[in-house]
Amino acid sequence: MKTILLLVASNIFMTLAWYGHLKFKFLEGKSLAVIILVSWGIALLEYCFMVPANRLGYLSGTFTGYQLKVIQEVITLAVFVGFAWLVLKERFTWNYGVSFGFLLLAVYFAVAFKPAGAPPGH
Numbered sequence: 001m002k003t004i005l006l007l008v009a010s011n012i013f014m015t016l017a018w019y020g021h022l023k024f025k026f027l028e029g030k031s032l033a034v035i036i037l038v039s040w041g042i043a044l045l046e047y048c049f050m051v052p053a054n055r056l057g058y059l060s061g062t063f064t065g066y067q068l069k070v071i072q073e074v075i076t077l078a079v080f081v082g083f084a085w086l087v088l089k090e091r092f093t094w095n096y097g098v099s100f101g102f103l104l105l106a107v108y109f110a111v112a113f114k115p116a117g118a119p120p121g122h
Helices: 002-022 032-059 065-086 094-111
Strands: none
Touching: 002 032, 002 065, 032 065, 065 094
């Protein structure tokens, strides 16, 4: 559970770094260089959560690298859906829902079966 919570925190910062500048009022009229530097600063916080999440999940034997990546991608999209709805004011339409459903199936298939040739502890 710690791994998942760290991944959620990481992805909140990642979404802010990648897309927040589209709506941050304090960045209006600023140069692209300033916007990039602000985004990098936010992305540093993302790494402060992502690296421990991956180390904890992998080194504990809880998840394989593939599993961590698939889980991370679904968390990324879940966080982005909330951001797009609340901040960007974009609608979540049926086609996005279907595509998100397929990604949830990907997580299921990634974690539901023991991978062949997994390292000890997995």
